[in-house]
Amino acid sequence: MPIASHIRKNMGEGGWIRRMFEVGLVMKAQHGADNVFDLSLGNPVMEPPQEFQQELLRLARQPAAGMHRYMPNAGYPETRQAVAEGLTQETGVAFTRDEIVMTCGAAAALNVILRTILNPGDEVIILSPYFGEYVYYIDNHQGMPVIVPTDAGFQPDLAAIEAAITPRTRALLINSPNNPSGVVYTSQRLAALGDLLRRAQTRHGGQIFLISDEPYRRIIFDGLTYPQALPHYENSIIAYSHAKDLALPGERIGYVAVSPHCADRKELVDGVVFCHRTLGFVNAPALMQHVVRALQGVSVDASQYQRKRDFLCGQLTEMGYSLVKPQGAFYLFPKSPIPDDVAFVEALQEYNVLTVPGRGFGTPGHFRIAYCLEDRVLEGAMPGFARAAERFGL
C-alpha cells in the first residue's frame, strides 16, 4: 500500500470540514450552486480590502529587482519590523523584529512551533471545541494531544486545565476568537491561565509554552477590545495568519511571534527559523511579505460579520436552537437538536444546507456554521434550519 499506516488511519478519522467542502462541490454540481447553502468552510466571501489590491498593483507595476528571490528564512527584516511595531501597539509588549518569523500562514506557524518544541511523547493540551486540524499538527511531530473541555460558555475551564497538566506537558494551545465557537476568551480567564501555567512550571520544573493561535484576532464585535493572551504569560508564542483579516486564505501568509519575555527566546526563534526551513516551508511567500508589510493596520470590516452574526443568532434562537452568542470570528456552534451530530448534519444536507458536525472539533452534540458568506446564502439556509428544527421537535 502506498500510504504509511498512521497516515491512512488519520485520513479515515477526520477532516470533517474538508469532507463537507467536497460534498458541497458535488451537491452544487448536482443541484446548481444557487440551490445549495454551504456553511461548511471558513472561506471568506469578502474580497481583500482596497488597500491590498492597491499595494499588489503597485508592486506588480514597479517590480523591484530581486523581489521574488530568497530572503533570510525568517522573512524580510522590513516586514518583520512592521509586524513587530503593530504587535507592540496591540499587545502593549515591546516586540522587535528579532521575535518575528514570517510563515506560510498560521497552520505553518503551528506546525513549525510544535516541531521546534516537542520531544516525542510530549503532551499538548487543547481545549474542546478546538480546530480539528490541531490533532494532526500535534501528531505530525510525535506529540500527544490532551483534550480538556471548556465550560458551558466555551471559556477555558481552569480547574480542568490544571488537573490535566503533567510533567510531560509541553504546551497549551488556545484559539481565541475560537474556531468553531466564535467565543472570545476573557481577559480575566487569560490572566488566571497565565498564573496557572506559571505555578505549573514551578511545580514541574519544565518550560510550558502558551501557544496562542490568533487568526481571528481582528474579527471582533460589539466594540470589544481583543483580550490579549500574551501579556499574561512570559513563555507565550503567537501564531498569526492574514487569511481572515485581509481575506486571503489562499495566499498563506502569517507569522510566529515569540514573547520578548520568553526564556531563552533567541534559541527558540532560531529553532523556529530552522524548522520553518527544514519542514519545507523555507520562507513565507516573498510577494505576500512585501504586500502585508504595508498593511499591518488594515482589516476587513468586521461589522459586516457582526451583522451576519446578529441575523443568524436571532433566527436560530427563534427556531429553538440553543447557542452561545459569540463575539468574534465568523462561526456559530449551536447544540444539535439530537445527540448524534453527524445524523443531524446529514438531515440538514437533505435540505441542501451544509454544516460540520461537532465531533470534527472534539465536541459531539454540536454543529458548526461558518457565516463568512453572502447574505443570500445565509437567508437561503434558513428554511432548511427551520425544517430541521421542526423535524426534531425544537
Next chain:
Amino acid sequence: MPIASHIRKNMGEGGWIRRMFEVGLVMKAQHGADNVFDLSLGNPVMEPPQEFQQELLRLARQPAAGMHRYMPNAGYPETRQAVAEGLTQETGVAFTRDEIVMTCGAAAALNVILRTILNPGDEVIILSPYFGEYVYYIDNHQGMPVIVPTDAGFQPDLAAIEAAITPRTRALLINSPNNPSGVVYTSQRLAALGDLLRRAQTRHGGQIFLISDEPYRRIIFDGLTYPQALPHYENSIIAYSHAKDLALPGERIGYVAVSPHCADRKELVDGVVFCHRTLGFVNAPALMQHVVRALQGVSVDASQYQRKRDFLCGQLTEMGYSLVKPQGAFYLFPKSPIPDDVAFVEALQEYNVLTVPGRGFGTPGHFRIAYCLEDRVLEGAMPGFARAAERFGL
C-alpha cells in the same frame, strides 16, 4: 531549554548553505557588498521572465472575485490541468490533473511525499553528493537516510544502490540536474535504475518509490534533452518547483506529480493532499497558482547559465582545480585542493570568496560554487580562487 533535543542536534550539525549565506551578509556589511563574492546560495540573480511580470500585472489589474480564497487543497483544477498537459509533453507519459498536487515549492513537495509514504524507520536512499536538506526532510518524518555515493562522474552507482536496498527501503530520492554537482543523470543510467528497482520490489515484496526532485529540469545545456526518470519506472513521483525555471525562489510554488502508472495512485494522491494540508501547507499560494498556470512552457534563458558555466570551468581548470563539467543547474562541485573542505572554504573566505564545503552535501573533500550570479561577481571571485590554488600548491 526551549528546543527539542533532536532539533538542537540537527541545528548544530548542518545547514552549511544557509550558514554561508549568513556569513556573507555579515561580510558584506563589513567590507561592502561589492567586495564580497558570495557564491554560496542558489538564489538566481536573473529576474523572472517578461511573461511572468505581464501575467502578474494582468491579474493585479483585473482581480477576479475569489482569486485569493481557499481552493481544493490539491490546487486549482485549471492549474493542475496545465501542469498535466506540460508534463505529458515533456515526459511522453499521459498525465491528467488527478495526478498533480500543487505545493509550496519542491521542499514542501518532498516533505509531503515523505510524510505520506514513510512508516517510522523506513529507509530512504539518497545519492551523495546530495542536497543537504534531504537528511532533515527524511528525519522530519521518522525515516532513515541511507547514503550511497555516486561514481567518479557523479552518476548513480547502480551496484552500490542495489547493495544498499533492504526490506525497509521505501524510496530512492534522486536529483538531476544535481545540486551540488550540476550533473545530469543519463537516460541509460535512469533506465537501468528503473530495472533495478523493479527487481528489488519483486525480491522484497514491498513498494519502492523513485522520488525525482527536478527543480533544475529546465536549466540544461549543450542542446541536451532532459533525460526523464519517470518513464523508466512505474512507482515514480516528481517533486517540482518553479523557483529556478521562473527565477522566483522566494514565492514557493511547485507541484507533486505521481506517475499515472503508479500502483494505487489514487490513494497515494489522496495521501499527498491530506499531508500537504495537515503539515500546514494547506495549499500552494493562490496567486502564484494563477500565474504559473499560464507559464508552463516558459523558462529563463538557460544559455546565460551555460555561458557562466563555460567561463568558470575554463578559469578554474586552468588554475589547476579538478572538476566534472556539468550539463545543468547552476552549480560546480570541484575537488578541494586539500582534504579538509571546511578549511579550504575558510581559506577562500580570507579572499572574500564564499562557497559551501562538500560535507554539507555528504561529500567532504569537495566544495560547491553557485554561479547563478552576475558576471561581475564571478569575475571578481577569480583572483581569490587563483590565490587559494597557489597557496595550496595546485
